[in-house]
Amino acid sequence: MPTPATLLTIDRSALAANWRFLAGQAAHGHCAAVVKADGYGLGAVEAASAFLAAGCTRFFVAHLAEAIILRAGLTERFPNAKPSIGVLNGLLPGEQAEFLAHDLLPVLNTPQQIADWQPEHPAILQIDTGMSRVGLEATEFDALLPDLRRRNFGLLISHFARADEPQEALNRLQIDRFSAAMQQLPGVPGSLAASSGIFLGPDAHFDLLRPGYALYGGNPVPGKPNPMQRTVTLTTPIIQVRDVEAGRPVGYGSRWHAPAPARIATIPYGYADGIPRVTAGATFWLNGKPAPVVGRVSMDLITLDVTALPEAVPGAQIEILGPNRDIDTAGADGGTLGYEILTSIGRRAVRQYIG
Secondary structure, three states: OOOOOEEEEEEHHHHHHHHHHHHOOOOOOOEOEEOHHHHHOOOHHHHHHHHHHHOOOEEEEOOHHHHHHHHHHHHHHOOOOOOEEEEOOOOOOOOHHHHHHOOOEEEEOOHHHHHHOOOOOOEEEEEOOOOOOOOEOHHHHHHHHHHHOOOOEEEEEOOOOOOOOOOOHHHHHHHHHHHHHHHOOOOOOEEOOOOHHHHHOHHHOOOOEOOOHHHHOOOOOOOOOOOOOOOEEEEEEOOEEEEEOOOOEEOHHHOEEOOOOEEEEEEOOOHHHOOOOOOOOOEEEEOOEEEEEEOOOOOOOEEEEOOOOOOOOOOOEEEEEEOOEOHHHHHHHOOOOHHHHHHHOOOOEEEEEEO
């Protein structure tokens, strides 16, 4: 089998440590794990296995198909464990039998979804407290309240719109709206805080924390030191090095010209692998030394200025993500978020699990 050009190394121990850290932020210690989008690109079954082994018993995904795969994978690895798996995007027509067959919990978001789900079967209810995305409106909640009270809801959830902005007044408003809704459903536990919401303080914690991004190493407190452990390293080898004279253009569109004689290294990674096309000007790393990206990012190739790096030879490993360049930095370099960086890493990157 050929040696992989690009290697994504995923640290299970760091994943587990991040879950334990977040669970410890709340006095009640109850913490789920969101493993949607194939575990934020790191492998849902692998990530969930690390969390489950650390003590997690509740998981969330976005789609039913994700949940079925996750249930099968966890059952194979942990035959005696029966973790809860909630499906955030809810119930589509005709899916009821699949949910029941695989012991999955729909998150009911609309009056129609509620009507389509049998009252005796367990489910999760979502209300909209300020996101205007999914969940019952306040008027719908009030109108359906007699029906809601006779249903088998194991959890009431909502979602912060601006939790990464601690001073934003909407956070307090959402907490108050959620508290009021919980009072109308006595005995039903609540979950409002995802990654950044956990750091808004105890008032936001309710009965269950529901982190996603922070579990994978993303910074849940922008502007402050990241309390989470790094979980991934992404490396790829140099495949060619050339000398270019001053003024010579590099890459599509000839947007970058060498300001002086330079050495240019090419690596087999590009926007087809998940790096944003606008990443020109970012810095990758070689043995802890900077290797700036020059020229346009193309589909399969990126060019780097390695003039100051004599060790830059074909086969030398370039760090795209790692100790010198975290996922939040990569997101900022690409004009996006670390969330998108993680979930966009292509399948050409071979996944290797350690820890």
